[in-house]
Amino acid sequence: MNFTQAIGSAYRKYVTFGGRASRSEYWWWFLYIILTSIVVGIVEGVLGLGTGTVETVDGGVSASFAGGPLSIIWALAHLLPGIAVGVRRLHDTDRSGWWYLIVFVPLIGAIVLLVFFCTRGTAGDNRFGPDPLGSPANVF
Numbered sequence: 350m351n352f353t354q355a356i357g358s359a360y361r362k363y364v365t366f367g368g369r370a371s372r373s374e375y376w377w378w379f380l381y382i383i384l385t386s387i388v389v390g391i392v393e394g395v396l397g398l399g400t401g402t403v404e405t406v407d408g409g410v411s412a413s414f415a416g417g418p419l420s421i422i423w424a425l426a427h428l429l430p431g432i433a434v435g436v437r438r439l440h441d442t443d444r445s446g447w448w449y450l451i452v453f454v455p456l457i458g459a460i461v462l463l464v465f466f467c468t469r470g471t472a473g474d475n476r477f478g479p480d481p482l483g484s485p486a487n488v489f
Contacts, residue, residue, distance in 0.1 A: 350481075352377045362437070363430050366446055370437035371481040375466055378434050382427060386420075393417045435462075440477035441470035 350358070355377030362368070393399040398417035416424070436446035442465055451458040473480050 350374050350377065352381070356381050359430050359434050362433060364433055366433050366436045367440075368437050368478045369441040369470065369475070369481045370434050371441060371470060372438070372467070374481065375434055375438040378431070382431060385423070389419050389423045390416065393419050435466070438466050440475075441481060442468050443471045443475045443477070 350371055350373040355374040358370075358374055359378045359381075390399065393416065396419075398419060432449065435449055439446055439448050444465060448465065449462070451461050454461075470480070470482070
């Protein structure tokens, strides 16, 4: 799956928590979210909508930025599809989507989810549906 196919798939399955998502679909979506977040932040900075500050403290520079209204709208619009593609990615590894809640365990939860998201999906059908990469013969 390439970049545009992954983004299209995530938007088509906006709140679809059933089925499976391949590693490429998840990671292309992740890259898309990072890149578009940067663009939204730049647009807010140019328009003066964000609340960023840069201070000099004891010879060092301290910067902070809190997103403005565009960042908030963008984040809320992409929250559900982000969770949905994560749940489908867990399904591809034959894990329940409830594993996504482990992210609430500080540090350890994020590491466990990262390992799960990087793990190769099960070849062939599993209890969550058919292999998103096709038949096992097409998987390298």
